[in-house]
Amino acid sequence: MWSPSTGALFVAGPDTQAQLAVVEPGTLYGVRLPPGAFPSVFGVPAHAVRDLRVPLSELVPGVRLRSFSDMVSFCASRVVVDPALAATASLLRSADVASAAWEIGLSSRQLRRRSLDAFGYPPKVLQRVLRFDAAMRLAWDGLPFASVAAEAGYADQAHLAREVRSLAGVPLSQLIRS
Structure with a gap:
């Protein structure tokens, strides 16, 4: 997920319950991965981030993404199902x-x-x-x-x-x- 107002890139793990957040309309963008692709993109098992929101830099140290399109390209290049x-x-x-x-x-x-x-x-x-x-x-x-x-x-x-x-x-x- 990417917030243009803050530039923050973070990963939303799989949720087992509602995760309600208050955001302004149009200020949060996300990439939805195909089922089962999480480990290939982020290098960790999906259950490791279940019900969490984690900065991308904590999951993939050294990655430098500056925009949502960078995030889309990053995910697309690593997806393996x-x-x-x-x-x-x-x-x-x-x-x-x-x-x-x-x-x-x-x-x-x-x-x-x-x-x-x-x-x-x-x-x-x-x-x-x-x-x-x-x-x-x-x-x-x-x-x-x-x-x-x-x-x-x-x-x-x-x-x-x-x-x-x-x-x-x-x-x-x-x-x-x-």
Whole structure:
């Protein structure tokens, strides 16, 4: 993330709960990495910075980036997504953890370790985040919230509402307005 008013470049680790920040509109820009790319870009396992905001210079000593476009170029030049990790994320969208591990050829314990390193979350939490991401796309497309809940795999609209508030810190209606 880059703040033009301060010139600060920092990395937002994977979040397990809402991280609300007060910023002026238009003053914060970010690069969103593909799932599993964090370790290749920053050289540390994703779980090492879970729920943290860390100056880029602490993760990658000696890096000298002066602008957001420098940050984009830096990330793009280092992104490597392991096909097995992409398959993991894809499988976890529709299968339970044990089935996904079996399909990939890993034990549940191995899948947990790899998931923590690559995504910052254990597989069950990753499933929760992926389902939330799918729900957000549907909501931004204008689907009614009950349809969003059904299509994204929530038990009902109330379950969707609880998960959105837990992960984003605000109700879904407020989140899609921002």
